[in-house]
Amino acid sequence: MTREEIESREDESMMDAPQINKPKPEEFFNVNYLRIYYGKRTLFPYSDIHKWLSYGHDGKHPGCDEYYFGRREFSFTLENDVYLRYKSFKNASSMEDAIRSHFPYKIDIGAVYSVDPDKRHAYSQTGSNVFTPVERELVFDIDITDYDDVRYCCSGADVCSKCWPLMTVAIKVIHTSLTEDFGFKHILWVFSGRRGVHCWVCDPKARRMTNEQRSAVAEYFRVYKGNENNARKVALMGYSLHPFLARSYVDYLKGFFEGELQATQSIFSTKDKYEKILAMISDEDIQSELRGKWENSARSSLSEEAISLVRWEQLKNTLQSKKHKAPTLRMCVEEIVFTFTYPRIDLEVSKQMNHLLKAPFCVHPKTGRVCVPIDPNNCDDFDPLAVPTLSQLIEEINSGGSRMDVDDDDDSDTSLLGKSIKFFRSSFLEPLLKSCKEEIESSYKTKIGKSKDSLSW
Amino acid sequence: MEVIRSQKRTASNDVVSNPKIPLYLTAPPLEVRLEEFELFAIDRLRVLKGVSDGLARGKNPKEMDDVVDALWKEHMRHSDASEMLNKDIISHFVIRLVYCRSDELKKWFLSMETALFRHRFRLRNFEAQRAIVGEFGLPYKAVTGAELESLKERLGQVVRSLGQISPSVVNDICCVSVCFFSFLSFAVEAVYYKVPFEEVPDLVAGRRVLIQKGHAFVAGSQLVSLVVTQFRSHISKALILTNRKWMTTIREREKDRLTPIVEALSTTYVGPDYSQSSEYADISLKDIDQVSKSSFPLCMRHLFEKLREDHHLKHGGRMQLGLFLKGVGLKLDDALAFWRAEFSKKVGSERFDKEYAYGIRHNYGKEGKRTDYTPYACQKIISSAPGAGDHHGCPYRHFSEDNLRAALGRMGLSSRGMEDVMDKVRNKHFQLACTLTFEAVYGTSCDVGINHPNQYFEESQKILKSKTPAAPV
Numbered sequence: 004m005t006r007e008e009i010e011s012r013e014d015e016s017m018m019d020a021p022q023i024n025k026p027k028p029e030e031f032f033n034v035n036y037l038r039i040y041y042g043k044r045t046l047f048p049y050s051d052i053h054k055w056l057s058y059g060h061d062g063k064h065p066g067c068d069e070y071y072f073g074r075r076e077f078s079f080t081l082e083n084d085v086y087l088r089y090k091s092f093k094n095a096s097s098m099e100d101a102i103r104s105h106f107p108y109k110i111d112i113g114a115v116y117s118v119d120p121d122k123r124h125a126y127s128q129t130g131s132n133v134f135t136p137v138e139r140e141l142v143f144d145i146d147i148t149d150y151d152d153v154r155y156c157c158s159g160a161d162v163c164s165k166c167w168p169l170m171t172v173a174i175k176v177i178h179t180s181l182t183e184d185f186g187f188k189h190i191l192w193v194f195s196g197r198r199g200v201h202c203w204v205c206d207p208k209a210r211r212m213t214n215e216q217r218s219a220v221a222e223y224f225r226v227y228k229g230n231e232n233n234a235r236k237v238a239l240m241g242y243s244l245h246p247f248l249a250r251s252y253v254d255y256l257k258g259f260f261e262g263e264l265q266a267t268q269s270i271f272s273t274k275d276k277y278e279k280i281l282a283m284i285s286d287e288d289i290q291s292e293l294r295g296k297w298e299n300s301a302r303s304s305l306s307e308e309a310i311s312l313v314r315w316e317q318l319k320n321t322l323q324s325k326k327h328k329a330p331t332l333r334m335c336v337e338e339i340v341f342t343f344t345y346p347r348i349d350l351e352v353s354k355q356m357n358h359l360l361k362a363p364f365c366v367h368p369k370t371g372r373v374c375v376p377i378d379p380n381n382c383d384d385f386d387p388l389a390v391p392t393l394s395q396l397i398e399e400i401n402s403g404g405s406r407m408d409v410d411d412d413d414d415s416d417t418s419l420l421g422k423s424i425k426f427f428r429s430s431f432l433e434p435l436l437k438s439c440k441e442e443i444e445s446s447y448k449t450k451i452g453k454s455k456d457s458l459s460w
Numbered sequence: 461m462e463v464i465r466s467q468k469r470t471a472s473n474d475v476v477s478n479p480k481i482p483l484y485l486t487a488p489p490l491e492v493r494l495e496e497f498e499l500f501a502i503d504r505l506r507v508l509k510g511v512s513d514g515l516a517r518g519k520n521p522k523e524m525d526d527v528v529d530a531l532w533k534e535h536m537r538h539s540d541a542s543e544m545l546n547k548d549i550i551s552h553f554v555i556r557l558v559y560c561r562s563d564e565l566k567k568w569f570l571s572m573e574t575a576l577f578r579h580r581f582r583l584r585n586f587e588a589q590r591a592i593v594g595e596f597g598l599p600y601k602a603v604t605g606a607e608l609e610s611l612k613e614r615l616g617q618v619v620r621s622l623g624q625i626s627p628s629v630v631n632d633i634c635c636v637s638v639c640f641f642s643f644l645s646f647a648v649e650a651v652y653y654k655v656p657f658e659e660v661p662d663l664v665a666g667r668r669v670l671i672q673k674g675h676a677f678v679a680g681s682q683l684v685s686l687v688v689t690q691f692r693s694h695i696s697k698a699l700i701l702t703n704r705k706w707m708t709t710i711r712e713r714e715k716d717r718l719t720p721i722v723e724a725l726s727t728t729y730v731g732p733d734y735s736q737s738s739e740y741a742d743i744s745l746k747d748i749d750q751v752s753k754s755s756f757p758l759c760m761r762h763l764f765e766k767l768r769e770d771h772h773l774k775h776g777g778r779m780q781l782g783l784f785l786k787g788v789g790l791k792l793d794d795a796l797a798f799w800r801a802e803f804s805k806k807v808g809s810e811r812f813d814k815e816y817a818y819g820i821r822h823n824y825g826k827e828g829k830r831t832d833y834t835p836y837a838c839q840k841i842i843s844s845a846p847g848a849g850d851h852h853g854c855p856y857r858h859f860s861e862d863n864l865r866a867a868l869g870r871m872g873l874s875s876r877g878m879e880d881v882m883d884k885v886r887n888k889h890f891q892l893a894c895t896l897t898f899e900a901v902y903g904t905s906c907d908v909g910i911n912h913p914n915q916y917f918e919e920s921q922k923i924l925k926s927k928t929p930a931a932p933v
Contacts, residue, residue, distance in 0.1 A: 084814055149848045185657065186674030208674070212658065219661035223671075229848060233860040241623035245667045246614040248621075330623075350845060351775070 031371025034082060034106065036393040039400070040366060041102050046396060047364055048424050049102075053095035055432055056112070058205075059439030066447025074137075076113030076120045078359050079105050089120040108368045111359035114139035115210075136356040141187075141209040141217060143224075144352040144360065145173050146199035152229070153343045155268050155276065160369070162198045162387055165267035170200050171382045172259050173346035176251045177202065177224065178379040184247055185220070189435045191427075192377040194390060196367025200377060201360060205435055207442060214355050221353040223247070226345050234282040237341045239334040251345070252337060260340045261315065269307035270343065271297070271314035280318070283339055285331040289321055363427070366393050375423040376431065391419035481580050481592060482545065483691070484552050484698070492550055498721050501558065503535040504551035505725070508572040515575060516839055516911040518891050521582070528579035556695075557710070557718075558725045560703040570699065574692045581684050593683055596690050600655045603677060608652065611670065611677060615648045618670050651680040660685045745794045755920035757894060757913045758855045758867060759841060760784050766851045771806035776844065776852040778816075780836055782823050787835035787914040792824045837912045838891050856881075856890040873900050 040046045053072065054061070060071040072094065079087045079101075087105075092098035102110070114136035118126055123134040147170060151158045156165040174192055181187045181204060189205040212220075226248070229236025244252060264270065271277045277297055281290045297314055305313070319336055326332045352358050365374045371392040377385050399419055492500075507528075514527040536551075538544035552573070559569035581589060603611070657676040663669045663685045669676040678686055711719055743751055752764045763781040767773050773781065778799075785795060799820055803812040818827060825832035838854065846853040855864055864885065868878050877900035884893035895910045902923050910916050 152848065183673070184671040186672075208658075215661050216658050219657075219665040222665035223667055225845070227847070228845065228858075232846075232851070232855070232858060232863050234862070235860065241621040243617050243620040245621040246617045246670055247667065249617060347848065350847070 031392045031394050032366065032368055033393075036371075036397050037108070037366060038106050039397060040393060041106055043400075046420060047102070048427070049099045050095055051424065051427060051432060052362065052364065053098060054436065055205075058207075058210075059436055059443050064440070064443055064447070066443045066450075070119070071115065073119050074117070075115045076359070077362075078111040078113065079107035080109035080111070081105055081107055089123065091120045110362040110365050112362045113359045114356045138210040139356040141204035141212055141220065142353060142358070142360050143177060143202040143204075143221075144195070144199065144349045145170060145177075145202075145346055146195070146349060148198060149347040149349070152279075153268075153270075155270075160198055164386070164388070167387055168259070168263055168267070169344065170387075171385070172255055172344055173348075174200060174202075174377065174379050174382045175255050176346050177348070179250070179254070180224070180247055183250075189431065189438065190379070191363065191431050192379050192382070193363045194372070194375050194377055194385070194387060195361065196365065196372050196374045197370050198387075201363075201374075203360075203363075207439070217356070218350075218354040221348065221350045224346065224348055225350060226341055227347050229342075235285060235331075235338070236283075237338045237345070238331075239338050239341065240330070242333065244334070244337065248341075252340065256340050256344045260344050261312070264343060265311045265315065266308050268343075269311045271311040272307040274298075277314065280339060283342065284322070284335055286325070286328060289325055289328075289332075293318060293321060364423075373420065373423070375420075376427050378426060378430065391423075395419060480545065480588075481577065481584070482549050482552075483592075483595060484549065484556075484695070487553050488546075488549050490546060490550060494717070496550070497554055497718070498725070500547050500551040501554040501725055503547070504555055506535045507531045508555070508569075508576065511572050511575050511579075512568070516837070516891065516909075518839075518842065518889055520888065521579075524575070525579050525582050528576060529583055532580070554722075555725070556699065556702055557706060558722045560699045560706060566699050566703075570692060570696055573695055574688060577691050578684060578688045581687060586680065589683055590680075593687055596687060598655075598686070598690065600653045600659075600686075603652045603654050611652075611672075612648055614670050615652065615677060615679075618668070619648060622668060649679045649681060653678045653680075653683070653686070655686060659689055661689065743789050745790075745798055748790075748798065751788075754924060755917050757910070757916040758871065758897060759853070760913055760917075761871070762855055762867065763851050767802055771802050771804075774850050774852075775819075776846060776850050778819065779823070780841060780844075780852040782820060783833055783835040784913050784917075786824060786833075788917055792821065792826065795820055795824070835912070835914050838894070838910065841913070842890050854890050854894075856885050856893040857888075861885075868897065871897065871901060873897065 056075055057072045060067045060069065062069045073091055075091060076088070077090045077092070077098075079090060081087065087107075090101065092101060113120075115138040116123070117133060117135050117137050120134075126134040147154070147157075147162055147166060148159060150166070150169055154166040154169065157163050178190065178192070181190055181202075187204050187206045187209055191203040191205065193201045193203065195201055226239075227236055228238070239248070243249070269276070270280065274297075277294075281294060284290050284293075293314075296317060300310075300313075318339075322332060322335050326335070352360065361374060363374050363376060366372070367374065371394060372387075372390045373393070373396070375390055396419055510527060510531040511524075514524050519527060536544065536547060538547060555569065559565040581592060584592070654675050655678055657664050657669075657671050657674055660669065660676050660678055660682075663678065663682055664671065664676060668682065669678055671677075714722075752761055756764060760781055763773060763777050766777070767781065782795065782799070785798075790798070796817060799816060800809060800812050803809075803816055807815075821827045823833050841852070842854040842857050844853050846858055855867060859867065861882065865878060865882070868881060873881065877896070881893045881896045881900070884890075884896060891910055894916070895906050898906050898910060898916060898919070902920060904923060906919065910919075
């Protein structure tokens, strides 16, 4: 960096309204904005992230493990795709310093290891003194590109208001299961910045799960087993749905399929589209019967949505009357609904403790959008295209409306990022820390109790 | 030792036909003659190897029960119940000593002993099973009264979702009448245990239990899952301890007596892992297209064709094909050139170097923790889970019937051959299907059965080279 650049950086950190040019509308992301984002103390929420990942081990209680935060792995992806793994920080300020000196394009959070990742080479791979993960949140990654075979509005990296609802339904199904079935309480859902969502389950029980147990939960959620080599990608065997699938179907999937999905995707309206669905029916006669009906009604004057609904009713009625023909037809209707609407998680992300996942509040380099939390209880209101971008944040600073200082509890803070950070704190961080501290306290008391007993004669 | 004493007290025929399964919690203070040390271990190894073979051939749980029953009767049986138990215990501990010494051996031992335990457990009647569960000392209680009532409907849904009446329900008197008279309404079992879901990962994964607020409701007939998880966890920990003891004291102390026996025993029974290429597996880039058509098993042929077609493969495919090619003798430099040539057509050579080259080097043990990864065996490939955009996995398992027939047609199978193969597929005997394909393609029989893609390749090369020794095949 030149002397001028160094000086102007210092100025930026001291002034509230630095002299920068207004961002061009098409430029959502650039390195200078990123520097401001991480440079100012009032944008990227350093201390909230630190508090979260310390899980109550803030050193203020004798039961705290002061080295806990320092054993967490982070990774940085820098400009030019340089990748730095096994980074660890003693405390919040060293994390801040590192981010401020590298300005990473992406920050990933890994596991908490048995020893400081920085010092891993001093430890062997086997035996008793091992460098191995000991705690890690249970995480899920849902990416809309995995639904490309069932969305007709976009493909690849694009996402729009017509297909985003697939993510909304996914959040509802998975979140309900995590809380009702598995009993988890501290769950954070985060927008991945472009085309998907991440889920962080932070209960102590979840953090201590083994790879085998994580794999079991991922498989429990797995229904779609498809790729281009098989036509029937959801196979629901048996005589009824498992209660988890039944609840998901009745509470979320059926309504979504018969309502919003038909409106946005019109999955029966053209021959290409309905052939794909016919291929899921494992009986040639039924396929021909329906095909016959639909080919003849091709020139109807109804809207695409209306046509789709009519055809869906016909399909359901036909299958209802013929379902006893073969076991594979028994739940064909449900299979079709599941194929189009049920969540498709990336299994590999969830199965292993050492898998890294992008940190919340990062900025996505391709879109400039901040990876903000999503409220699972209000996820219908979340719009990925309305998420603040880096350039919007900079513009907000320029016009003097930037977020207040970190500790400000003022409810009138309506800055773009402030809302997200407040949500993160009030609905996730505070309940989590309260419960962590209770746990630290009670396990400390147990330990003290035990050693007291051991001294008695 | 408690177990032995009580056996001597109740020396009835019952015990011989329904012997206790020891949990191998502590090493027995028994005296063993040196010859017995080795002989007992070899007999047990025969059992474990038989289990391994059965699993590799894709036998279903009921078939495995029969396999284990037969193996045990053949190798481990003794007319005296307490002698039989002694042999069981001693042989386990000897083999544990032998197989604790490396990660690969430990993994094999753990898998096989767990499978052996699982099937021996399944062969016991419900009373004996409950007794074994009791021995583990698990704190889980049966669900009763109002709680059971409130769950009944959903428990019924779980039973129906599995599509069959579970066999031990018929044993339970309460449910017999329900079974006989309401064939289509599957009965909820009489006994359910409330356990933390973490204790039964395989039941959770298969959605075979009701889960509520972190608890899984395990039916009596599903107890095997619970105890197998416990058993495996205990043996896994024990292996680490045994290894430590071996390294620190036993090996040196016994170097003239037990150590040579122990070291010899371990090389006998683990199958070849194809991590080093043999004389039949040494291919170069210029031959690769031809060799893929002539000698690759269907799974690898499919991946190879897709790679040539799309100039890309997702991670699962890169691993499965990449490691196979390593086993087939493709050197690292050739591998890098091969993948680079394909991927550059789609993502450009710069992106290849940045994002994919590292992974290939990693597979060859040149990066990271430098593990030289071994090519996947059929068992692993069959149990993988290809998703959207993936092409790995086992075609006999993962392809639809139409796609599989088309692929087999391209391999040159006649319609008669194809029917035989499809018959195996329908019965879920995927490796046998692949073996039949092999036999049809090369016009020869393969008695051993295919359980590794590299094995298919080597056998194929052997045949082709014996026909035309000079030309590259």
